[in-house]
Amino acid sequence: MSAPEPVEYQARAIEKMADALVALASIDQEQDRLVVLKAPTGSGKTFMVAAALSTAYDDPTGHPFIVLWLTPGKGNLHKQSAKALSSLLVGTSLQVRLLDDQDDIVRHQDPAPGSVFVVNWEKLRMEKDGKWANKMLADGENATLFTLLAAASAKGLDMIAVVDESHLSLQAPRTSKLMRAIQEKRPYIQLELSATPTAQPDPDLLTEGVHHWIRVKFEDVEAEGMVRKSVLLNEDLPAVMAVHSKDSLQFQVLWAAWEKVEALTAAYVAAGSPVRPLLLVQYPDGEKAEQLAEIVEKFLAQRGLVKDKTFATWLSGDHSDDLESISLYTSPYRALIFKQAIATGWDCPRAQVLVQFRDPKSPIFQIQTLGRILRSPEQKRYDDESLNLAYVFSDLEGVTVSIETDEPDAKVRDMTIKRTNAYPTGGLKLSSTFQPRTREFHYPMTGNLTKPLINALDTKVAPLLTSEPFTSTPASVIVDAAIATKVLDAGAGHEMKGGSATGELDDVIVQALYNRLLVARIGAYRSRAQSLSRIKKVITSWFKTQRPTWTTDEVQHFALRHQGAFMEAVDQACVASRAVEEAAAIAEARGKRRTTHEWEVPSSELVVSKDCEVAGKGFLFEPALVPTDRSNPEKRFEAYLAKQVADGVVKWWWKNGEQDEKYLGVVYDRPIDSNSAGEDAQAGTAPSTEERTTYPDYLVYCSNDVVWAIEVKDVDDKDGATNGVTHAKARGLARWASDMASLRPSQEALIKFADMRAGVVVPTEQATRVISVKVGDPSNWHKPDAANLASDRGWSTLDLVAGSRASTEEN
Template sequence: MIMNITLANFQLRAIAELMDGMNSDKREIILKSCTGSGKTIILTHFMDTYFKSFHKKVFVWLTPGKGGLEEQSKAKMDRYIHGASTKLLSDVMTSGFEENDSCFINWEKLTKKGNNALKDGERANFLDHIDKALDGGLSFIIIVDESHQNDTIKADDIIEYFKTKKMIRCSATPKNYKNAFMVNIPEEDVIAEGLIKKVLIINEDFEHDISVDDQVTYLIDKAIAKQQEIHSEFLRRKIEINPLIIVQLPNNSDALLERVESYFDSNGITYENNQLAVWLADKKQNLEEIEEPNAAPIAVIIKQAVATGWDCPRAQILVKLRDNMSETFEIQTIGRIRRMPEVKHYENDLLDSCYLYTLDEKFTEGVRLGLGKGALDAIKLFLKPEHRKFAIISEYKTDVPFPRDAKLALKVIYKYFEKTYHIDDKIAENKKRLEAHHYYFKGEIVDSTKSGSVSTLVKESFDNLYEINVHETLNTHKHGKEYHHCAAEIGLKISLDYSTINTLLRRLYLKDLKSPEKILELEVRNLYSFVINNKQRLKDDIAAAMASEMEQLGWPVKNITEKPVPFPQQFLFTYDGSAKSQIEMAKNVYKGYLSSAEVRSTSEKLFEKYCEKSDAIEWFYKNGDKGIEYFSIVYEDNFGKQKSFYPDYIVGTKEEVWVVETKGGFTKSGQSEDIDQYTPKKFAVLKKYLAKYNLNGGIIRQDKQSQELCICIDDYNDDIKSKSWRLLSQVL
């Protein structure tokens, strides 16, 4: 059954970057993608996009393990991509390789001795099928899944048979490939989209000094209590998910296995009642459908690592036991408890976190090193009595439009061209206006190359070569693929799939297609050449239109609920217990709030220190980034989708309340380090809210030249030297 899924923004960006990698001069592309980021979804949609743009191509997806992962990956592509031509090794041995094939093959079937796939026999062997495909003009692109597991001489020998010019290696932990094109998916983006849990909490509420007679009873008691707490919250919300505990034993630990089984049995969790499962090499029980959201097992016992590709999103708690020797941390183990069961956050700290209980210090150090700010200590903090009556008006979304509204995007693009190029309903005049701004309109395809000579093979020498324009007559068959490729690139730049961006381009520029947002009237041939020749300009202009402040604020925001929201009476405070500074911040509204609070940006840490030292500030509150219990302001983006903006801090003086957002600073030379292109929009939204409720506030950034925090209150400007920026100490 084909599934229609909406790709997350980071997944669309990854596809665009993979396309860039295919256009680069690098042979190898590294896709670094954490467990739970939807790597298979990204790659299958990338292959589909690539096939639309190029012909005579075959993808060969090589998977590790003892079998099964290649079948899972094939099944996912069949489910996600309509009309995909997918094959397993057995299909290749029967019918060979054909254009637009995506072939999923297990490594071990090619590299192990005695393998029938590589034996000469009655049928053409595997290598003959490769040669036949190459002789037929096909070219191979190799995808190496979990590449860290198969970086061997034998594996490289197999890859060489395909004579591939491009290879994509995928891993959550890629090795150091020096001369490769990197596509790195930040974990923060995956978390922001709700695919994986916000944070891993290590040894929650452990005392600083604990005496343990038996690690098994101590840690499993903690895990069972947490499982029951999480399950109760799911039941309260009428969500049928039974959270799973993974108990990881050390290798060579049969005696420890018996103790674990015995202790679970004493708690009524047994193999007989299906609440206990085991997955060991020589012992497997109650594993049928264990991945299902409401499956019976409460706990599963494993050893060093479960099978590659095992996907159980309800797994949320890991108990890591040790037996004399500490074992090396593997990030894939933690990955098993990081997925969100319904691919969304519940805006609840309990449900949006995963939990590790262990007395293995070496393993804990490995977790911290591997996950960084994604692995933290945690403790519950309670609101101080004097702040329990405070409340601020918060806005909530009550109607979420269909994501990426194409009609609204069409209007936004037209409005941007109207403002930037002064286009109107006089189509003939629009062409002249765009030509004046260096849009190219001739019906031929223009490419460029270099001419000249160089004495040294350095970049500067090549930069001095003459540029020659190559003019080619448009061929709709030949250049049709190139048009698809260019349109897909433009769409991916702004997180739109191919079919949507193709519709937009046709409505904006194609003749005989009625649309109130019509800029040009081109024949189909001329639309192809227009998009191909102006790909970069269109990409930049359409991206600018999507991010333009005036357009976003121009659309009315409907169906907003407003209500007073107090500070939460308690919350789960995460911090870095290994940090040297553990000073309690007296001005925070919570008792026990530490200077080692995480996750915090540099600007946030500097602002919290400023609050603590300022004579004018009496208290400060760090707002959450999602959830109805936190303060938010609603606005509508350029796709017509309602979004919630959560300003970072609420601050109190003797007479005023301030709402502030912190952003990346300015370098000593004045260059902006703010990576959020929507900061001007957020400033405008915040300013409008502050005026409505008679509050104070603004955007705070650090000026590294003066080492001072600066605030923008009236008119936003990305130049620190402008009068818009004032020293925070002179304002608050």
């Protein structure tokens, strides 16, 4: 089984890690060499690190190394890790070796370059009377982990120590002692991976390149469908409590959770999915634990569940059988009860609903197992939004607590804000389009690259083939100066001036230059590290057909004598591959596009209270909360709106969201970058635009019953040039407003207001602290720089009441 293709955020993290590891291999080994990967649960940390290690090992400017992969937890997690790594590293230069006992240590006393040794640190760090208790470390043994590492050091092999889930016990005294002992035998690059790393890179060492910090954002993982979008806390609990008012609070919480599990089960069936959601129930240690256990088991029994058959327990001294298969969709278990945080390494993506009873003595509600219900079981988005969320229920009614989680970047939506009665009773009935966003392209897919690259090689390289191979590359061959400089900076040891030199290049330089040559021009793809292996694979296969007797070295010597042809072939193939992939992605997104002419502002929203602040006057929802991370231009515009509300011009306003069907979406024709659109677009034979969806920042309801949809931009907007992206959005908004106006006669019985308007605005604060707002004219567009705004060149003062719709339309 080969490793999957990395998604966008993974490709970025892999390249950064690989570059960091290669760079650290060339500095003093006695320095505190550190790489930290901070990535959420479910993001694929093991996959990213495995790919980075493989990429770093194959980099010809690096140094050969071994890997010591330290796994946490008790039990057989290290065996699971070794098995997973073996499957991910199939076909690479790295070989996984499990160190489970003394026999394994003896077997690998002569460590081969590229060995990945997987071991459990819980076993290693055990002590007795101040000495290592495990035979793999114990004094007096002829073969230990220490002698293995010493042998690696004697062979000149560097080492990377991967500390999985580093936050768990890396700072514990015994672990620190173990790491120091390992460091004495074989200095290493420490690579920590965790959702909540404890290591804090030193700012000075970060600047010097000795420490590296790589962060994967939760929102990037969520956007790829790898994890659920967010967590809802006590959704609809008040309504459930009203229905079950005679039950205890604990029973009411369980009812809310169970009804959610039942609803999700039906939703998965309706979606044609095999997933069967699992309910987790956790209660704290303490005097009430036994009482809570009785309540939970009584409730589940009343729902027809049977202990150890359809609901499982994971308690100290009370474990249900077959817990390892509970993650399977075919598992009979519908619920799992546990007292403390589930053991490290437990993975069950179908777990989606958590009941966690609070500790009554603690002012902090700590959701310790949030990461366990965030994983997306099928790693995709569902049309039914309820399936894209996780749910937590707790007995917090009437209690003020501070919420903390083991996934600090995840969004726990704990407060409901509701639309007020200021909203028209007949609704707005607006047209809105939702279209999933297309992914960015950092590297070519092998399947899409193969045919265009073979065709390009046939055209550009085949006519240059010689009957006999070259056995060396003279330094007098002109090479790309940037390529040569990068190789030489990595310490390869040759001196070149300009693009040429004398003598012959050694094998290390030849291989390095060949690798750099293949990714010198890769169209619009961004990741050279991820593109290299795919390009090299196709070229190697092509040479096997064209010159089957040539060795890898001979292929490289030939390529360096014909650099221009190879760069043109690769670039041409990458442009073609990118065009195919982008067209497929757009077609897929367009196929999922949904348009409604009955869109309304949501009646309520769940928000993350700690990430919100009080909105200005006139906000449509109560409590009036808006995200704190709004841009400065948006905050200026809201100050302007508050003044308009006070003056009676505006009745209410609402802050729109994005990338969600519940928010207002407007179609516009986004310009295609001609540099990345392929030869057809550059030749003028392909469309210069593509349909996308934009989400205007605000809806504003005026006192004359006119509604504005408004996109807010800043002075000198980077996309604000004529025919640029912002201009395209202004055109799209104008067209949308005109289309809405044409629908109004048929909706007259329902809709009070007579007009819809839309536009792009730029708010600025004057010296008098008065907010001035200018609206752009799509038919006379000029970039929103200070001069154009001041002179009203393409921009005019926004008049929410007096302005006509025609002022926002193109003539």
